[in-house]
Amino acid sequence: MRATATAMALILVVTACLPAGSEPGTGSSAARGPHLPEGVSLEEPDGGTDFFTGFENGLPSGPEYVPIGLWLGSVTSSEEALQERRLGLNLYVDLSVDSGLGFLGEGQYALTSWPDPAARGAVLGDEVDMWAGPGHGAWSGNFPGQGEVCAVPGTDCGYSVQDDLAANVPPHTMTYSNLGKGVTFWQTDAEAAGFVNGAHDVVSADNYWFTDPNICGAQEGGTMLAEPRDLTDAQCRLPANYGWTVDRVRSLVDPHGSKPVWAFVEVGQPWDLGTLDPPEVAQIRAAVWSSLVHGARGIVYFGHSFGGPCPSFHVLRDCGDDLAKGIAEINADVTDLAPVLNSPSLTGALTVEGAVDAVVKAHEGDLYVLATAASPAPGEVSFRLDCVRAPSGEDGGAQPVTEAAPVPEGAAVVGEGRTVPVDTGRFIDTFADGNAVHLYRFTGNDCGL
Structure with a gap:
């Protein structure tokens, strides 16, 4: 069984991310390349940094692009597309049949479940693991609600559904599938891996931890514990669990890291029971960053509400300026x-x-620690980071300080207008609640990266 993301007050060794590059003012270090501490190794992002270049008419490939998508949107005018572009959405992950890709503006792209020359990829299916089951039986061609799904009643044919849908996609087209609770909760690792490694190039799974009335049960979210049981609300309705879902899917990819995993986050109420309110902006923000910290290479918002205070197919258009402004930020x-x-x-x-869950990244020689709460109230958290430039040779192979490479006085907390003191790679900060997200920037590095 898998360990919960809500483990309390443990000393965790978590990942750090750094791109290869030269450190300003230290030519000798750059010449010999990175010099990493023992036990530290570089790992490319899932699928590689140029993943999308492998497809014809694919999504943009380059460091400036992270897919930020809307699931099954509807675009029937250029004004609608512009409204969602202003929210920072750059991708539609499938569209309603009355939509027109010609309405999309600059920097907007779409994946569709039907052939369209303007599409940047194909959507193969949604939650096939849940409605067709883990098996290679023949598929009838029916989707849920259309009759028997598998040609032989009582058999499983989910793998065949994926294969048959992919067979109709033109060669060199990027393909995408979203999976569900079968992969994350109900199936064995081998069965779930059969779906995750199926006939698609990009994969996700949607677990709606904030709003699903059933997900806290022992047979669903409770399976993340060593001994499955019902989760408390504090354990269950936690942004860190969106990172857990990403971890679950990534753990099944074979070879490890060979395909990108995207994350789903709801911004409305996907359940018609309406027993739980839609998530607040702070929760959504924390879920997005938890997913990214855990290795998601894209975000997909579920933007429909079937219950709650604002039932709508277009939550981000219809359910208030505060939500739209928060998502845009x-x-x-x-x-x-x-x-x-x-x-x-x-x-x-x-x-x-x-x-706290955390990952370290680097850009143009600076280090970034991206950290998100992993419990309802983490409180004070201590960090120790290798490769921070220091005045002595104690940490990370530190080089002598020079005028061109001064020791930073602290780490800037991105977007918060403050810094935290840093002493030989060690720093402390407070994470007030389960929605806490802090993004730290360190000037320079001391590992030749």
């Missing part, structure tokens, strides 16, 4: 840090004491 932060998020990872370089 989240997306702007992700877009601003896209070059950082697309950097390679450096595993084993960061130690955290406290209930």
